[in-house]
Amino acid sequence: MSVAAKIKTGMAEGSWIRRMFEEGNALKQKYGADNVFDLSLGNPIMEPPEEFRRELKRPAENPEPGMHRYMENAGYAETRAAVAQQLSAETGLGFTATDIVMSSGAAGALNVVLKTVLNPGEEVIVFAPFFVEYLNYVDNQGGTSKIVPTCKDFLPQPGALEAAITPKTRAVIINSPNNPAGVVYSVECLRSLAEVVRKKESQFGTQIYLISDEAYCKIIYDGLKFPQVVLHHPRTIVLTSHSKDLALPGERIGYVAVHPDCDGKKELIDGLIYCNRVLGFVNAPALMQHIVRKLQSVTVSISEYQRKRDFLYSALTRMGYSMVKPQGAFYLFPRSPVEDEVAFVRSLQELRVLVVPGRGFGTPGHFRVSYCVDDHAIEGSVDGFSKVARKYGLPG
Ligand SMILES: Cc1ncc(COP(=O)(O)O)c(C=O)c1O
Numbered sequence: 001m002s003v004a005a006k007i008k009t010g011m012a013e014g015s016w017i018r019r020m021f022e023e024g025n026a027l028k029q030k031y032g033a034d035n036v037f038d039l040s041l042g043n044p045i046m047e048p049p050e051e052f053r054r055e056l057k058r059p060a061e062n063p064e065p066g067m068h069r070y071m072e073n074a075g076y077a078e079t080r081a082a083v084a085q086q087l088s089a090e091t092g093l094g095f096t097a098t099d100i101v102m103s104s105g106a107a108g109a110l111n112v113v114l115k116t117v118l119n120p121g122e123e124v125i126v127f128a129p130f131f132v133e134y135l136n137y138v139d140n141q142g143g144t145s146k147i148v149p150t151c152k153d154f155l156p157q158p159g160a161l162e163a164a165i166t167p168k169t170r171a172v173i174i175n176s177p178n179n180p181a182g183v184v185y186s187v188e189c190l191r192s193l194a195e196v197v198r199k200k201e202s203q204f205g206t207q208i209y210l211i212s213d214e215a216y217c218k219i220i221y222d223g224l225k226f227p228q229v230v231l232h233h234p235r236t237i238v239l240t241s242h243s244k245d246l247a248l249p250g251e252r253i254g255y256v257a258v259h260p261d262c263d264g265k266k267e268l269i270d271g272l273i274y275c276n277r278v279l280g281f282v283n284a285p286a287l288m289q290h291i292v293r294k295l296q297s298v299t300v301s302i303s304e305y306q307r308k309r310d311f312l313y314s315a316l317t318r319m320g321y322s323m324v325k326p327q328g329a330f331y332l333f334p335r336s337p338v339e340d341e342v343a344f345v346r347s348l349q350e351l352r353v354l355v356v357p358g359r360g361f362g363t364p365g366h367f368r369v370s371y372c373v374d375d376h377a378i379e380g381s382v383d384g385f386s387k388v389a390r391k392y393g394l395p396g
Pocket of ligand 1: 243254
């Protein structure tokens with residue numbers, strides 16, 4: 001065998017998102033790209049904002065000596081200071097550059113954080129539905145994922161969290177706005193989760209981190225203000241990236257921020273910097289650090305995403321699909337009209353509409369629709385959704 005047994009198993013299992021994406025590509029080859037309506041992948045169709053182009057030109061036209069060299073593993077001090085300033089303005093907390101470690105996207109950040117805090121076998125609580133890579137990242141860093149279901153509206157329940165925490169619990173991952181459900185956790189929800197964590201910390205004499213994955217925190221609708229996770233527990237580690245808010249997923253730029261009042265902060269941050277190095281990231285991409293420094297308060301057009309959400313949400317609810325109206329991210333997560341959502345997804349696929357089965361996110365019986373795609377794919381999918389709705393007894 002040319003690969004390790006564990007890798008072979010992982011490759012064979014694949015991921016539902018990738019599988020649908022690949023099957024979609026095969027359909028595109030067969031029927032032509034315009035005749036396939038691919039709502040499977042969270043790869044934003046939007047181009048980065050105008051300000052990004054301006055910043056991209058600046059280092060090309062006025063290169064500074066040393067701007068492509070190795071740097072401190074934490075990243076450029078100026079970029080970290082810019083991130084800290086923005087976070088302080090958003091949260092009212094006093095972040096400084098030393099609280100920030102620049103990372104290779106949110107995915108790199110998650111691996112760095114988990115490697116830094118986990119002892120072998122320690123547990124990380126993940127609420128379902130979840131971004132499926134969490135399970136891989138926890139496993140990468142020697143931990144064990146413990147999946148905790150949410151209720152109908154996809155908000156975590158304090159009682160379920162309380163029952164799941166054990167003396168081995170080291171972290172709870174919070175992902176709001178959530179991929180795939182699009183829900184934004186309310187202040188009350190966050191407050192009650194943090195209270196449970198503190199109660200269990202004192203019961204077991206342990207330290208439990210809230211790891212807040214804020215990849216979608218700027219993609220938020222209806223004028224809602226993002227409820228800050230970091231305000232509820234000093235042992236919070238925030239991570240995010242500019243993959244979604246600046247539409248730069250290929251550029252791999254993000255960061256980790258530690259609550260300014262976190263216990264043992266110096267050691268924790270030194271650990272993050274060390275792990276960024278030994279995981280082989282070394283540092284976040286230099287050019288992108290130069291660029292995003294000036295873009296901390298810039299985002300892609302949120303109203304454009306909201307328009308797409310509104311169109312698809314109304315179309316699907318009119319057909320009889322039931323779902324929570326998402327307030328953030330760029331996904332809908334409706335209930336499948338038939339229990340076996342893979343059968344439903346396959347029926348849609350026959351009409352060249354691609355979505356992802358909920359079991360790919362630890363929540364069977366649902367399916368994920370990604371609307372960060374062009375209007376042609378969204379509008380073209382409506383007919384397929386309608387026909388399959390009728391097939392399964394909805395008005396359609
Ligand atoms: C919830 C969530 N976290 C993390 C990531 C990874 O983002 P990045 O591209 O910044 O690594 C994604 C990507 O889709 C995501 O949906």
